[in-house]
Amino acid sequence: MSGNAKEQILDFVRARYPQAEIDETQDIFALGFVNSLFAMELVMFIEKTFEVTIPNDELKIDNFRSANTMAELVDRLSPARV
Amino acid sequence: MTTLAETAPGALQVTDRKSARAFVDTHIVPYADAYDRQGRVPEELLERMTAAGLWAPFLPRETGGGGMDLVTLGEVHEEVGRGCSSVRSLLTVHTMVSWAVQRWGSPAQREQWVPALGRGDVLAAFCLSEPGAGSDASGIATNVVEKNGGWVLNGVKKWITNGQRADLFLVFARTATSIGAFLVPRDSPGVEVTPIEDMLGTRASMIAEISFRDVALGPDALLGPSGFTAGMVLTGTLDLGRYSVATGSVGIIQAALEACAAYASRRTVGGSLLKDLPLIQAKLSDMVTDARAARLLVAEAGRLKDAGEASTIMATWVAKYFASTAAARHASEAVQIHGANGCGHDYPVARLYRDAKVMEIIEGSNEIQRITIASQAEREII
Ligand SMILES: Cc1cc2nc3c(=O)[nH]c(=O)nc-3n(C[C@H](O)[C@H](O)[C@H](O)COP(=O)(O)OP(=O)(O)OC[C@H]3O[C@@H](n4cnc5c(N)ncnc54)[C@H](O)[C@@H]3O)c2cc1C
Numbered sequence: 001m002s003g004n005a006k007e008q009i010l011d012f013v014r015a016r017y018p019q020a021e022i023d024e025t026q027d028i029f030a031l032g033f034v035n036s037l038f039a040m041e042l043v044m045f046i047e048k049t050f051e052v053t054i055p056n057d058e059l060k061i062d063n064f065r066s067a068n069t070m071a072e073l074v075d076r077l078s079p080a081r082v
Numbered sequence: 083m084t085t086l087a088e089t090a091p092g093a094l095q096v097t098d099r100k101s102a103r104a105f106v107d108t109h110i111v112p113y114a115d116a117y118d119r120q121g122r123v124p125e126e127l128l129e130r131m132t133a134a135g136l137w138a139p140f141l142p143r144e145t146g147g148g149g150m151d152l153v154t155l156g157e158v159h160e161e162v163g164r165g166c167s168s169v170r171s172l173l174t175v176h177t178m179v180s181w182a183v184q185r186w187g188s189p190a191q192r193e194q195w196v197p198a199l200g201r202g203d204v205l206a207a208f209c210l211s212e213p214g215a216g217s218d219a220s221g222i223a224t225n226v227v228e229k230n231g232g233w234v235l236n237g238v239k240k241w242i243t244n245g246q247r248a249d250l251f252l253v254f255a256r257t258a259t260s261i262g263a264f265l266v267p268r269d270s271p272g273v274e275v276t277p278i279e280d281m282l283g284t285r286a287s288m289i290a291e292i293s294f295r296d297v298a299l300g301p302d303a304l305l306g307p308s309g310f311t312a313g314m315v316l317t318g319t320l321d322l323g324r325y326s327v328a329t330g331s332v333g334i335i336q337a338a339l340e341a342c343a344a345y346a347s348r349r350t351v352g353g354s355l356l357k358d359l360p361l362i363q364a365k366l367s368d369m370v371t372d373a374r375a376a377r378l379l380v381a382e383a384g385r386l387k388d389a390g391e392a393s394t395i396m397a398t399w400v401a402k403y404f405a406s407t408a409a410a411r412h413a414s415e416a417v418q419i420h421g422a423n424g425c426g427h428d429y430p431v432a433r434l435y436r437d438a439k440v441m442e443i444i445e446g447s448n449e450i451q452r453i454t455i456a457s458q459a460e461r462e463i464i
Contacts (some may be wrong), residue, residue, distance in 0.1 A: 012392075018460060036313030037454070040321070041392035043314060048390040056186065059307040059314070 005050060005071040012045050013067070024067040039064070046070060052077040093133035098154055102161035105134055110165035117286035118433050121279055122246075123169055128205070136162075136173065137202035138180040145184065145192070147200045153384035156329040160377070163333025164340075167437035168286035170333065172205070174326035174445075175243045179206035179252045182263065182319045186306030191265065195250065207248035208323065209239040209266075209292060210316070216241075217450050219316060224294065225256040226264060233304065235264060235272075235297040245290025246277050252305065253294065254316060263305040263315045272297035283436035321395050324402045324445040325383055331405035331441045332376045338409075338416035338434050339369040345420055345429070356419065365415045372412060376405040396458055403451040406441035413438035 006024050013022055016038065020031055028034055042064060043054060052074060063073045096102045109130050117123050131137060140155045141147025150158075155177075163170040180199040183191060198204040215221035224237025235255055242251075251266045251273075266273065272295045281289055306315040343366065346356035356362045379401035386394035416431040417424035424431045442448045 016461065036317040037395060040314045040317040041395055044390060044392040044394075048392070056188070056307045 005074045006067045008049055009046070009067045009070050012042070012049075016041070022067075024071075026067075027065045029061065029065060034064075042070075046074060050074045050078060093130070096134045096136050096139065096158060097148065097150070099157035099161060102136075102158040105130075105136070106161045106165035110162065110169055114166035114169075115427065115430060115433060117166060117168055119285075119427075121285050122288055123166075123172060123286050127169070128172075128202070128247075131169075131173075132202035137176055137205075138200045140177070141180060141184055141196060141200040145200060146197045151384075152325070152387040153381055156325060156380050156384040159326045159329040160333040160336070160380070163330030164337045165333070166286070167330055167334060167434075167440070168284045168288075170326070170330040171243045171284050171287040172247075174323055174330065175208045175248075176202075176206050177326055178208045178319045178323040179250065181322050182252060182305060182315060183265070185318060186263070186315050188302070190302060191305065195265070199250075204249045205244060205247060206250045206252060207242050207244045208319065209242050209245075209251045209253040211241045212238060213240050213291075217447055219254070219261070222254060222256060222261065224253065226262065226299070228258070229298075232301050233264065233299040235266065235294045235299055238291065238293045240291045241278070242290050242292055243284070243287045245275055245292050246288035251292065252319070257312075260312045261316065262312050263319075264299060264303045265305055266294070266297060266299065266303065270297050270299070281440075283433075283438070283440035285436070317395070320445060321398055322387075325380070325387070325398045327441055327445045328376075328380050328383070328398065328402035328405045331402070331409040331438070332373065332380055334409040334434050334438050334441065335369060335373040335376060335405070335412050338412045338431060339366070339373055341429060341431050341434070342366060342369065342416050342419045345423075362419060365412075365419060369412045369415070372408040376401070376408050379404050396455075396461070399446070399451055399454050402445065403448065403455060406438075407448060409438040410442050 010022060010024060013028060017033055020033065022028065046052065047054060054077065058073060063069055094101060094105055096105050109127060135148055139148035139150040140152060143149040159170055159173060162173055183195045183199065195204065199206060210219060212222050212224060214223060224239065226233040226235045235253065237255060239253065249268050251268065253264045253266050254261055255264055274293045274295070276291045278289045278291055306312065346362055346366065349356045383394055383397040383401045386397050413431065413434040417435050420429050420431050423429050426432070
């Protein structure tokens, strides 16, 4: 799941910022282009794509720093797989 | 007090464009010019809107709402905007706050406010702009400090739609680390409301300046997350407001078109009906075309909202930019088609003209829209 999630998240971020070089560990905030519009889009994208609802207490900057941390967040919020 | 909502349980329910159109034609269109002159929307109409379930029909059914999808909500707001931009403005800010509480509120906040907002028992206003900060939200000076486990709010908000009448204010204020959104009941000690009269447009939208002097708030006043995502409360709320203003702008184009089509079919100049003159036909054809184009852009933004697609935010910017500028253009041409009659009180087009100008300023001015749309231009490369 997270490998796939990571790729989808990276694709989304790269599509928005084609000029930036981004890998799964890259701190996207350090690149300086994250504004509240993009943050909102990111949250909507994650909720829609992975069918999760991100509760207020998970809306922390550390959860959104990189594709890795976002994929971990998705894993935590997804119903357990059997 | 017994309200119309209680005395008229069988009142027309607004559930779609058709019922909204019937409500607007009966209860708003005949009186919109009078509201404009009086500078307020009468309490009787507010109660009729409550009885019709108009305030926040998009709220989920489990909270007592109507579960209306956002495409339909957009159609309803367009119809209200066709009738009166002041009334639509009241709906817009109430919609924004209701959505924000539903989307970002804690279970306790939702329980406290959402059903009452949905019914319209509590009316809400959105307080971001200040005497010194409008387009640049990061420049706001209103601030809160944490005290005794709660908050103390100080500052002044200006141009607040329905500030004169609203019961609940959603106030954006500077915290120690970012900007937060706070729910402030109107009757909190230290809140002072000063009406702003004689605006250019949306004159009946009961605009006010609101000052907050050492207003003590509980810990539960903070809405949504704090920290970096606090900006999202603002972004998301403005997005819905922008959507509503875009729909209202389509309503203005439609109202201009309907007024002009009727007038041009009656008025003769030099023996010809206005509608037979090629230069007038050009204006009418542009109104018809832009009304359709704007409506489609709005519907697309609404469809993306209903699907939870992130691209709705950009689609809404584009729709609002197109619809508001088209509304201003066509409301101006509508006055032109009416000649001197367009400058007087006997026709609605002077009001449409003044209201349309406001649409180019609120919820992201034209300039800010163009800056934002241009900054995303590379996304459009296909
Ligand atoms: C009828 C009405 C109702 C309103 N209701 C509300 C409400 O309910 N709640 C609320 O919070 N606010 C409300 N407002 C305020 C509204 O949101 C602001 O007027 C709007 O955000 C613009 O801010 P400003 O008026 O301070 O203009 P400014 O920010 O001072 O801008 C002045 C001009 O400069 C332009 N400009 C700004 N930045 C740039 C730039 N970078 N490049 C080029 N041009 C730029 C603007 O587009 C504008 O034309 C209302 C306003 C009106 C007129």
